[in-house]
Amino acid sequence: MKFASIAHLREEEELQQFPKSWIRNNLAISPELNIHGTKGYISGLTLTARQMLDLPRDMVRKRILEAAVFLQNELGVDLIQLGAFTTSVTDGGVWVTQQKEYRGFVNHGDSYTAAVACRATHKILDQLHKKPSDQTLAIVGAYGVIGEAMSKVLVPQFRHSILIGRRREKFAELVKSITGDFEITTDLKTVDADVIVTATSHPTSLLQSEHLKNHAIVIDVSQPVNLSPEVCRDRPDVYRIDGGLVDFPVKTVIPGMPAGKNFACIVEVIMQALENDRRHHVGSIDLAHLRTTEQWAEKYGFMLNELTNFGKPLRVRA
Numbered sequence: 633m634k635f636a637s638i639a640h641l642r643e644e645e646e647l648q649q650f651p652k653s654w655i656r657n658n659l660a661i662s663p664e665l666n667i668h669g670t671k672g673y674i675s676g677l678t679l680t681a682r683q684m685l686d687l688p689r690d691m692v693r694k695r696i697l698e699a700a701v702f703l704q705n706e707l708g709v710d711l712i713q714l715g716a717f718t719t720s721v722t723d724g725g726v727w728v729t730q731q732k733e734y735r736g737f738v739n740h741g742d743s744y745t746a747a748v749a750c751r752a753t754h755k756i757l758d759q760l761h762k763k764p765s766d767q768t769l770a771i772v773g774a775y776g777v778i779g780e781a782m783s784k785v786l787v788p789q790f791r792h793s794i795l796i797g798r799r800r801e802k803f804a805e806l807v808k809s810i811t812g813d814f815e816i817t818t819d820l821k822t823v824d825a826d827v828i829v830t831a832t833s834h835p836t837s838l839l840q841s842e843h844l845k846n847h848a849i850v851i852d853v854s855q856p857v858n859l860s861p862e863v864c865r866d867r868p869d870v871y872r873i874d875g876g877l878v879d880f881p882v883k884t885v886i887p888g889m890p891a892g893k894n895f896a897c898i899v900e901v902i903m904q905a906l907e908n909d910r911r912h913h914v915g916s917i918d919l920a921h922l923r924t925t926e927q928w929a930e931k932y933g934f935m936l937n938e939l940t941n942f943g944k945p946l947r948v949r950a
Contacts, residue, residue, distance in 0.1 A: 647678060893940070
């Protein structure tokens with residue numbers, strides 16, 4: 633299988649990082665990659681995160697479909713991964729699978745991202761000698777694709793959980809599928825949480841210093857990030873952990889990507905191509921598939937072996 637990711641810009645300035653030769657049909661497309669014999673591309677819309685949310689949804693969806701069809705017809709791609717807001721504006725990728733113009737397979741990449749973020753949560757708690765059963769957890773974006781899966785996995789393990797989202801009615805299905813001690817709220821009620829997971833569709837940094845208790849742990853899965861470098865500098869007591877970066881011991885050409893790292897969502901579609909798994913992985917995350925992605929990662933060496941903050945190794949204070 634030949635893969636491609638379809639993401640978007642976080643900020644307009646990012647476009648300057650790409651060589652001019654990459655820009656084609658309102659897309660930034662990398663040279664062809666060869667990962668363990670499987671070929672593909674890293675690509676992205678030249679729309680920013682803010683534009684993805686502010687422009688009419690039909691217009692954004694049209695751009696995503698045009699990208700998928702171009703990759704299919706011109707570059708022979710038969711498996712695409714939807715990154716960041718390209719997932720949320722297509723109902724977790726389901727909408728793309730319903731369009732007859734694109735005949736290939738779709739993966740939002742969020743299964744392995746959720747698995748990695750759960751692993752990062754346990755890893756930092758282990759390093760700090762803390763037990764989840766003694767901690768309060770907050771999940772911001774709890775009914776989204778990633779937040780839903782992480783809620784199902786993590787909530788039963790924590791003393792208390794605060795599930796946060798903008799629309800109360802969207803919690804209806806989630807609360808039926810999780811066990812444990814939890815509350816739901818539409819307020820950004822994180823100040824009492826020991827561990828905060830952010831998995832939102834928010835175009836800018838969301839958490840400010842006043843939202844964080846002393847020595848809070850933030851697993852920041854969101855792209856763009858939900859906890860800024862500025863807040864991290866102002867609050868050195870807070871641990872921020874990249875929620876979606878894994879080891880990737882294959883040279884890539886992604887501008888701005890830390891050496892030896894890659895996003896778990898991109899890694900998932902590469903692993904699916906390597907496995908020749910000809911299925912859609914869209915919509916709500918199947919926890920069985922989530923566990924399968926972890927097995928694939930062990931097989932190919934694309935795992936979370938160290939915690940990072942903005943791509944740099946995290947220093948755990950004694």
